[in-house]
Amino acid sequence: MPVNSFYIEKSTCSQCGICEAVCPALVIEKLDDGSIDFNSNNLDLCLGCGQCMAVCKTKSVFAKGMNYADDFFEITRADDFLSLLESRRSVRQFKHKPLCQEDLNKIINAISNVPHGDAHHNVEITILNSREKIMEGIPLMSEFFDKLGKWLHNPFMRRIIKKRKGEATLNTLKNHLLPRIEKGVYQNFSDDYDGITRGAYTLMIFHAPYDSEEHVEDAFIMVSYASIAAHALGIGATIVGLVPAALNKSPELRKIYEIPDKHNSVISLILGYPKYKYHRGIKRELKSVKIIS
Ligand SMILES: Cc1cc2nc3c(=O)[nH]c(=O)nc-3n(C[C@H](O)[C@H](O)[C@H](O)COP(=O)(O)O)c2cc1C
Numbered sequence: 001m002p003v004n005s006f007y008i009e010k011s012t013c014s015q016c017g018i019c020e021a022v023c024p025a026l027v028i029e030k031l032d033d034g035s036i037d038f039n040s041n042n043l044d045l046c047l048g049c050g051q052c053m054a055v056c057k058t059k060s061v062f063a064k065g066m067n068y069a070d071d072f073f074e075i076t077r078a079d080d081f082l083s084l085l086e087s088r089r090s091v092r093q094f095k096h097k098p099l100c101q102e103d104l105n106k107i108i109n110a111i112s113n114v115p116h117g118d119a120h121h122n123v124e125i126t127i128l129n130s131r132e133k134i135m136e137g138i139p140l141m142s143e144f145f146d147k148l149g150k151w152l153h154n155p156f157m158r159r160i161i162k163k164r165k166g167e168a169t170l171n172t173l174k175n176h177l178l179p180r181i182e183k184g185v186y187q188n189f190s191d192d193y194d195g196i197t198r199g200a201y202t203l204m205i206f207h208a209p210y211d212s213e214e215h216v217e218d219a220f221i222m223v224s225y226a227s228i229a230a231h232a233l234g235i236g237a238t239i240v241g242l243v244p245a246a247l248n249k250s251p252e253l254r255k256i257y258e259i260p261d262k263h264n265s266v267i268s269l270i271l272g273y274p275k276y277k278y279h280r281g282i283k284r285e286l287k288s289v290k291i292i293s
Pocket of ligand 1: 024047049051088089090092238239240241242282
């Protein structure tokens with residue numbers, strides 16, 4: 001990758017540090033002299049999500065070869081549903097307070113409108129609306145990802161994971177998760193921040209009995225509705241696959257988060273009042289769309 005794929009335009013950078021704060025992958029750092037730069041040791045972790053560029057007021061951040069003209073768009077309207085979809089971002093930096101009951105109720109009500117495969121839903125939602133409660137589980141999750149990192153280095157364990165979970169899951173674990181585990185993304189945590197729930201005060205977990213019909217599909221539709229409803233209310237959210245992965249392997253964690261033992265935790269959502277504003281939208285391309293008429 002060319003060196004200039006990642007750079008900060010120092011002449012215009014205000015050194016506000018928001019790009020560093022929103023980066024999900026520890027790719028950007030604030031140096032001792034207050035300046036902002038890319039961390040050359042972590043460039044391989046860059047997701048190419050464009051969040052650093054979308055929040056930069058002065059258009060001074062350049063990541064993974066992206067540019068403001070081709071890869072972003074100005075958010076001009078946010079009052080109709082399609083514009084709302086375009087302006088949604090995965091928000092990982094929150095104000096330090098849980099969601100108020102009224103906002104939670106509105107999101108719950110939005111989820112209740114999802115279409116579902118079976119005549120009735122089997123998916124249950126557990127909402128932890130307390131940073132303290134979420135924090136109780138963080139050391140266990142951190143420990144789990146540490147262990148997972150060790151398994152992924154062991155060829156025998158890799159074969160078992162492939163057999164039980166399939167090649168696609170093994171590839172995700174190897175290519176996406178392992179580099180982050182090795183860089184300690186999930187190892188360091190404090191009361192205010194952790195690399196798994198990102199310091200959120202609200203965590204929604206979607207789970208159902210292992211043998212219940214179509215619960216995986218239903219849970220993903222529900223979490224999508226929840227994240228869009230949150231955005232419509234000015235609430236930030238990010239879908240988090242790490243929490244269910246740990247929950248399904250740890251009875252202690254299930255006990256703390258009050259998830260029944262025979263339940264499959266499918267997906268989770270962190271939520272909160274966003275700390276920062278995104279100044280532009282990020283263009284996303286679909287892999288392939290074929291219209292046959
Ligand atoms: C199934 C699924 C699991 C995800 N898991 C995580 C996660 O564990 N942690 C995280 O920070 N983001 C997670 N994300 C969010 C993506 O990283 C995010 O969508 C991506 O960075 C694109 O950003 P955008 O939503 O702002 O376009 C997940 C997204 C999906 C769809």
